[in-house]
Amino acid sequence: MPIVARIAPVIVLAVVAAWSIPASADPPAHAPAHGWRKKHDPSYVGYTGTQWERDYDIVSGHCNREAIATVLGGAVGGVIASRVSEPENRTVATIIGVIAGAVIGNRIGHELDEADRGCVGHALEVGKSGQLVTWTNESTGVRYELAPGADRESNGAACREYKLVAVANGQKSSRNGVACQSQPGVWQVAQ
Numbered sequence: 001m002p003i004v005a006r007i008a009p010v011i012v013l014a015v016v017a018a019w020s021i022p023a024s025a026d027p028p029a030h031a032p033a034h035g036w037r038k039k040h041d042p043s044y045v046g047y048t049g050t051q052w053e054r055d056y057d058i059v060s061g062h063c064n065r066e067a068i069a070t071v072l073g074g075a076v077g078g079v080i081a082s083r084v085s086e087p088e089n090r091t092v093a094t095i096i097g098v099i100a101g102a103v104i105g106n107r108i109g110h111e112l113d114e115a116d117r118g119c120v121g122h123a124l125e126v127g128k129s130g131q132l133v134t135w136t137n138e139s140t141g142v143r144y145e146l147a148p149g150a151d152r153e154s155n156g157a158a159c160r161e162y163k164l165v166a167v168a169n170g171q172k173s174s175r176n177g178v179a180c181q182s183q184p185g186v187w188q189v190a191q
Helices: 003-020 036-040 065-072 078-085 100-104 107-111 114-126
Strands: 133-137 142-154 157-168 171-183 186-189
Touching: 065 114, 065 133, 114 133, 114 142, 114 157, 114 186, 142 171
Parallel strands: none
Antiparallel strands: 133 142, 142 157, 157 171, 171 186
């Protein structure tokens, strides 16, 4: 029997054994992996130090409106504030206590719903200054762009400037303002 015929099964066995050994290294930081982020970066630190398990894609410049809507469920108005203020329910930051039209200033602003307010609040909470965060409310057709801005302080509260733009049916509306945290994860429009 030639030497190649005797070595071939050993080589095949070695290759199969090498492929069956699991990789022991972590994936690179830029690659998504099952549980990698949770294991190595267990929380997202908010604007005032509050830790959040999820960023709802804010860090990547997009708000996962559907996931926020699922978390908020049917909560409206002050109910959101009370749910968010309880540590065990602090799963998404939100903006409250404001008539939606006042946020943008015209008809488009009246289309802002609870999930959109969650996107605004969480973008203010975990977004970087100047980073544009976008999302679309599929049921109303309104596309939003929010850019959290510079730090401010008002009566001892942590505040941020922001610019919010809404586009619907070719009509564009924008508002610059200041939002302040009234409690961890709860933002209110101050100006």
